Amino acid sequence: MADITIRGAGIFGLSIAWACIRRGAHVTVIDPNGPGAGSSGGVVGALAPHVPENWNAKKAFQLESLLMAEPFWAEVEEVGGIPSGYARSGRLQPILDAKGLELARQRAISSAALWGNQAKWSVNQADGAPWAPLSPTGWLIRDTLSAHLHPRTACNALVSALSAKGVTIQSNGPDAGAVIWATGTAGLEALNRRHHRMVGNGVKGQAAVLQFDAGAAPQIFADGVHVIPHSDGTVAVGSTSERDYEDPGTTDAQLDGVIERARAAVPVLKDAAVIHRWAGVRPRARSRAPMLGHWPDRPGHFVANGGFKIGFGMAPKIAEVMADLVLEDRNQIPDGFEVKASF
Structure with missing residues (x-):
């Protein structure tokens, strides 16, 4: 042994x-x-x-x-x-403009070749569901990986x-x-x-947890923010990437900006209470x-x-x-x- x-x-x-x-x-x-x-x-x-x-x-x-x-x-x-x-529940991303829509459709084709039948990248019209990011074009990317x-x-x-x-x-x-x-x-x-x-070096990140039960919904990536529905009835949003920082374990106004962007992208989170704020340093080679x-x-x-x-x-x-x-x-x-x- x-x-x-x-x-x-x-x-x-x-x-x-x-x-x-x-x-x-x-x-x-x-x-x-x-x-x-x-x-x-x-x-x-x-x-x-x-x-x-x-x-x-x-x-x-x-x-x-x-x-x-x-x-x-x-x-x-x-x-x-x-x-x-x-949970492998997939991800939604808004498509911002016509150029992004064309690129997303090209990636749908390349994903079929590179991912095979193991996962799918698709471009779909937004259906107005509450748990979805706002999309200027009315189109969303959905991947199942x-x-x-x-x-x-x-x-x-x-x-x-x-x-x-x-x-x-x-x-x-x-x-x-x-x-x-x-x-x-x-x-x-x-x-x-x-x-x-x-x-390599450490890069500080800040994130927050909101009180909102989205069930088994897909995660969302919008305006540079990850919005993750956890099974405990909360939603995590993050994060920042800070190479220069003084206190690695303290959150500040930069996290407020992340929360605001998450709420703007996913309006159903507008009134969700922030129940936890987190900061830490991630190892980046x-x-x-x-x-x-x-x-x-x-x-x-x-x-x-x-x-x-x-x-x-x-x-x-x-x-x-x-x-x-x-x-x-x-x-x-x-x-x-x-x-x-x-x-």
Whole structure:
């Protein structure tokens, strides 16, 4: 039985622990702040695809991961007995002008080639339903690949599933066996110190939770804002992207702007009360893609970092390729994701 130490109990660390324990490894997860304490403890949880055009390895990897998500979370929920909040209910986007309408129709064609029969991107006339974004053209994009979950709930579901397999999250402890560093912004800063230029940095995001029960409605992306209906009768809206900030855990007027844009785009939210405001720092690699693989100058150590805005969507596939690498020495990581590509 292989010994694996995972440092970091965010979505990457917990998902990789799950993949490794399923393959029979002995896993220790260490995080001094506890599970989901960083950006993985957010509130939005949009699992949305890149547009189906200019296809590349990152988009193909993401497609595979989004398709893996439903069985991944179903098994986690079954073993741990706690819901993750996962739902593949699709996404609506307003089309702003004639040029956007033509582009959306072109993407409907390309999605059929790139996504096959696994998901659909379609252009539809708005039908006046209350849960829909305002559209200047009267047309909406609907894709069936997008899904969502509640980040905190999902992390708790993984913790419960791991606990059922005998794994608890420890606040400290020694390394045993291979060590996987999934430590978010702190991990990027550690890599920066060992390299001649910046490998990555933290980007602050702010989001809010509104009291509104949209049921099993699709998520909405409008005016740069994600609007996510959660199964607990709330709607999350977000987020900002701030490279310059003083207090990473404090919300401010920038979040007020996000809430206003969400209400303007989705009028049914006009009077929904704000019940929670959240701010945190997300790890962004210089390449904007996840950073995976061997730590270049530390034998036996590995990196899984840089989830930024797509960490939860990428997690099911990242967990498997990291387990392949660490347990079986099989490297299935796309070239653009490998840590060595950033050094």
